[in-house]
Amino acid sequence: MTVLVTGVAGFIGMHVADVLMAAGRAVIGLDNMNDYYTVRLKQDRIAQLQAIHGGLFSFIACDFADNAALLAAVEGHAIESIIHLGAQAGVRYSLENPHAYVQSNLVGHVNMLELARHRQVRHMVYASSSSVYGGNDSLPFRVEDRADHPVSLYAATKKADELMSETYAHLYRTPQTGLRFFTVYGPWGRPDMAMWIFTKKILAGDPIPVFNHGKMQRDFTYIDDIVAGVIAAHDNPPPDDGAGKAGGSRSPHRVYNIGNHKPEELMRLIALLEEACGKEAIVDLLPMQPGDVHATYADISAISADLGFQPTTPIEAGVPKFVSWYRGYTDS
Template structure:
């Protein structure tokens, strides 16, 4: 069974590729190495997958899926059974100043993947959404039944648009899809623009860290291994086209799930865990709330637990020290 993984050089994409190959699947990974952050890190992730695969089960192509012709050329003649569509332009704050990048990668690119899937009889497409779609939701934990029509960032709006477009494709073409709303993913090989990397590098180098909303922030931090386990569980179980209502409300073969740690952790607590792992205290600069940000996230994962037996196993007390250890090793510290 060949699985196509988009965003294969990204944080979550690379981890999913690694896990699929380890269980014996054949994987084709694609990525365009977009320089939103250091391309060398993306290249290192791909090299790590290739080294682990030992030349078996993993192929990689440089391809921009938001370019329809380039995508068609890249995939021509290949036999793909299922897709894990994780490629996207990430970042809430970056979207405020760079809207066109998000419209192209996250909306046009998503449509291109759906078009490929429907014209090639793909059995199941799992795609990445985001907890950002909940906006400033004050009800916790966030449920897939909650309203998602008040996004506070363009990034969130593009992810909600992806869900709606996927619903139309599932309804019109009976294309089985599962959308996953990821909650603050962290761990080894993580992104340099995210809090764990930013805070770890600053603390180890003796630079101050900027803490927004004066530290009054809570996040459902989810370790990468728990995310990967959920992605693969969903991938192996496409939603049935039986007219029954799916998580998220669809009667077509389209389900939407939250995938998180099911705990909302205080940011200042997590900073303390990172300080302990680094062996030194952080110099903290308190800041106000950033535009496009939210104060709290918290995932209701009851649907994932019911349908797939999903339970995350990595608490922040274990996960963040693992990230710091990887960071030290990666940078030779």
């Protein structure tokens, strides 16, 4: 089985590829290695995969939003399934650079759908986001909830991806699963995420920015739990009843929340970081940022019932693991 993983130099992509190859599956990894955050971290992730997995791993530097480059990159490679994790990430950055999101998250997603369609892959799993729920104040967030009031362009592109995937599943019977990720953290995480920013600043003795005066809740989900859910989804394509294009049947397309099902107060996270770092945080209380939401909380009943997904890592265990990795990686 050869799996195409996009965003393989990214946080989740690296871990998913690692687990796939540990199980003996060959991985073709694509990533454009952009400089949204330090390229060195992405290079180090790729080097780690190459060192551990050798011949099972083929890395190709490629921007999947460039369709000609994408087709050239995969030419001659047999692909059984796709895990499409590549995207322009970040809620706040979408306020500054909207065109990057349109290119990567919309144009790029269509390119991957076309590839999946023409290669007739067994299954395409793709990354959505809890951001699609926007200002929804009904907790926990359920997949059945309306998600048509996004509060950032990033969220709007992720919802658009879900709609385009539904169309392709209906028209071409391309099996797909969309995963709405909830605040993922852990070793090899992203420098633009709160866990990294807070840890770096606490260790350096710098103030940490705490928005909405700390009155925030997040469904922090440890990377190992996320990867287990991604692999379970990958290995269980949605069923297709075989009806024709106009048959009016349910499309082979599912969307799941994938989170910890336990929202945590932001100040609780900071307390755990202080304990793991052995240092008190200097807190800079700030107002709410545009595009942000007060709370995220995943209802995971659907993915639990269908795939047996059950997160096992509380933040009391996950936060020290991240801090330990961070200190080793940055020599802090």
